Amino acid sequence: MAKTLSGISWVGKFQGSDKLSTLKEPFKTNVTNFIQALKNAGASVVISSTLRSAERAYLMHYCDLIATGKISPDAVPSMDGVEIEWVHKDASGKMDKVKSKAAAQKMKAAYNIKKLAALNSNHIRGLAIDMTISWTGNLTITKADGKQTTISTAPKSGMNTTLHAVGKTYNVLKLLSDRPHWSFDGH
Numbered sequence: 001m002a003k004t005l006s007g008i009s010w011v012g013k014f015q016g017s018d019k020l021s022t023l024k025e026p027f028k029t030n031v032t033n034f035i036q037a038l039k040n041a042g043a044s045v046v047i048s049s050t051l052r053s054a055e056r057a058y059l060m061h062y063c064d065l066i067a068t069g070k071i072s073p074d075a076v077p078s079m080d081g082v083e084i085e086w087v088h089k090d091a092s093g094k095m096d097k098v099k100s101k102a103a104a105q106k107m108k109a110a111y112n113i114k115k116l117a118a119l120n121s122n123h124i125r126g127l128a129i130d131m132t133i134s135w136t137g138n139l140t141i142t143k144a145d146g147k148q149t150t151i152s153t154a155p156k157s158g159m160n161t162t163l164h165a166v167g168k169t170y171n172v173l174k175l176l177s178d179r180p181h182w183s184f185d186g187h
Contacts, residue, residue: 003085007103010084011110014055022051024126027184031129034170038133041141048180049130052123055082060117062086066104073100115178128183133158144169
């Protein structure tokens with residue numbers, strides 16, 4: 001089967017989900033309850049990703065590595081079911097690293113990659129969510145045990161450590177190194 005050159009056309013393939021319904025239990029119920037508590041408190045929650053296919057993770061992972069020069073396009077392993085050609089060639093048929101890297105950079109930008117996508121992640125297992133959380137003023141939020149806490153410290157976003165403690169009561173844990181990422185185990 002002929003392979004298709006890497007580039008922006010791949011970004012629309014193997015679409016992921018931003019739906020809570022695609023998550024696995026009990027994480028689905030835990031994160032649903034946490035989000036409801038956030039909304040009840042007046043916070044804004046925008047979900048960007050829940051379930052991600054292994055194929056999409058592969059594309060995101062390797063386009064990032066090629067785009068940043070951490071791997072040569074001809075060193076990327078193949079993946080069953082993903083007929084992508086990472087190596088762009090020049091007129092003489094030799095690998096054109098500049099074109100290959102440029103195509104990967106376009107993919108990375110279109111995926112809006114901020115952190116290297118893991119090949120084996122909680123997103124693939126339906127146990128993670130990427131969401132942007134924000135609010136104005138103080139946030140008085142109900143923890144899983146029914147007690148309320150008021151968050152008056154900055155930042156007024158998902159990076160707030162007091163909010164992380166509230167999320168933990170719902171068994172929704174923050175990965176500090178990845179701004180929108182929360183999961184069942186913090187990874």
